[in-house]
Amino acid sequence: MIIGVVEHDRDKISDLSLQMLTLGNLLAEQLSVPLHALLIGEAGAALARTLGSSGVSVVHIAKNDRLDEYAPQAWAQCVVELVSTTSPEIVLAAGTDRGHEVMAHVAARTDLPLATNCTQVQPGESFEVTRLRWGGSLLEEAQLSGAVKLLTVAPHAIAAQEVPVAAEPGVDMFSPGLADDDFRVRVAGRIEPDRSKISLGDAKVVVGGGRGVGSAEGFEILEEIASMLGGTVGCSRAVTSLGWRPHSDQVGQTGTRIAPDVYIACGISGAIQHMVGCKSAKCLVAINKDPEAPIVAQADYAIIGDLKQVLPALRDAIRNAQNGS
Numbered sequence: 358m359i360i361g362v363v364e365h366d367r368d369k370i371s372d373l374s375l376q377m378l379t380l381g382n383l384l385a386e387q388l389s390v391p392l393h394a395l396l397i398g399e400a401g402a403a404l405a406r407t408l409g410s411s412g413v414s415v416v417h418i419a420k421n422d423r424l425d426e427y428a429p430q431a432w433a434q435c436v437v438e439l440v441s442t443t444s445p446e447i448v449l450a451a452g453t454d455r456g457h458e459v460m461a462h463v464a465a466r467t468d469l470p471l472a473t474n475c476t477q478v479q480p481g482e483s484f485e486v487t488r489l490r491w492g493g494s495l496l497e498e499a500q501l502s503g504a505v506k507l508l509t510v511a512p513h514a515i516a517a518q519e520v521p522v523a524a525e526p527g528v529d530m531f532s533p534g535l536a537d538d539d540f541r542v543r544v545a546g547r548i549e550p551d552r553s554k555i556s557l558g559d560a561k562v563v564v565g566g567g568r569g570v571g572s573a574e575g576f577e578i579l580e581e582i583a584s585m586l587g588g589t590v591g592c593s594r595a596v597t598s599l600g601w602r603p604h605s606d607q608v609g610q611t612g613t614r615i616a617p618d619v620y621i622a623c624g625i626s627g628a629i630q631h632m633v634g635c636k637s638a639k640c641l642v643a644i645n646k647d648p649e650a651p652i653v654a655q656a657d658y659a660i661i662g663d664l665k666q667v668l669p670a671l672r673d674a675i676r677n678a679q680n681g682s
């Protein structure tokens with residue numbers, strides 16, 4: 358049997374989990390075993406029926422009052438218990454922040470090896486897997502052994518497909534034994550994104566700021582320039598780590614992947630984890646005081662200078678151009 362750990366949040370199954378189940382279904386056919394799914398929390402019960410169209414024959418639902426919000430160790434314990442009672446060949450999760458976090462806990466608790474971000478899986482005595490590494494800039498071929506193969510599926514490596522003949526899956530409710538310690542990390546509250554702002558993922562112009570901006574207040578002029586150009590502001594992880602901007606503004610491997618017409622990167626060095634998030638920008642303009650900064654070599658245009666001088670000059674030049682003077 359193969360178990361797919363399905364992520365759901367506020368009555369919606371994650372698209373990346375549906376992609377994961379598509380790979381799960383292919384593997385289930387290859388190995389002639391059934392595909393099961395695990396939904397965590399009773400809210401999952403309402404979604405169980407829909408998984409028939411992904412080829413799932415049985416949905417296991419982990420029931421506990423405290424599972425109404427995401428809690429990585431508690432989710433991992435649910436997976437561990439299901440593995441111990443059903444002995445699957447493979448456990449899959451989507452290659453998301455949550456999928457990786459939960460499966461890392463599962464691997465640690467079961468002492469099983471885990472292969473993350475797989476794009477291809479070839480079953481055998483040990484599995485041959487192809488994995489995305491370094492934010493997608495390198496493919497690794499690896500062998501995965503272990504009594505139960507633990508895998509996460511790289512986002513968008515496979516398109517989600519519905520099975521031609523969907524049958525309603527059976528439902529198995531179980532109550533995992535969870536301790537207080539399993540809830541040490543859990544979602545305690547949510548900060549909703551400001552929907553009046555243009556979203557980073559959709560913006561045609563992004564003005565990104567890095568550590569070189571110098572402070573949270575330093576972003577005011579980036580906001581001004583972004584708004585003049587009908588765009589939005591992004592930032593590097595150094596900036597979110599410093600608390601200058603929220604994580605929802607972060608561009609990169611562990612932030613948002615952007616694809617604007619123009620990305621103006623201000624005081625950002627160009628670390629690989631940042632660049633994978635902006636590699637789809639059609640035009641990259643770097644502003645940096647260091648001509649040797651890695652981002653300068655990758656930029657379409659580079660302005661070498663101090664942001665304190667360059668940004669006011671840029672703002673004035675845009676204003677003059679927009680006023681036709």
Ligand SMILES: Cc1cc2nc3c(=O)[nH]c(=O)nc-3n(C[C@H](O)[C@H](O)[C@H](O)COP(=O)(O)OP(=O)(O)OC[C@H]3O[C@@H](n4cnc5c(N)ncnc54)[C@H](O)[C@@H]3O)c2cc1C
Pocket residue numbers: 566567568569570592593594595596607608609610611612623624625626627628629630631634644645646647650662663664665
């Ligand atoms: C697992 C992992 C995931 C990560 N994910 C991400 C991610 O999603 N996104 C991300 O951005 N990073 C990510 N990082 C962090 C990444 O490696 C870098 O540390 C980070 O991108 C650096 O941010 P920065 O360019 O703002 O800062 P720095 O590297 O410190 O660069 C600052 C730049 O500003 C320039 N500068 C300084 N002052 C001025 C000035 N007055 N005028 C003009 N230029 C100036 C400097 O010359 C320098 O080039 C990740 C790291 C790891 C290990």
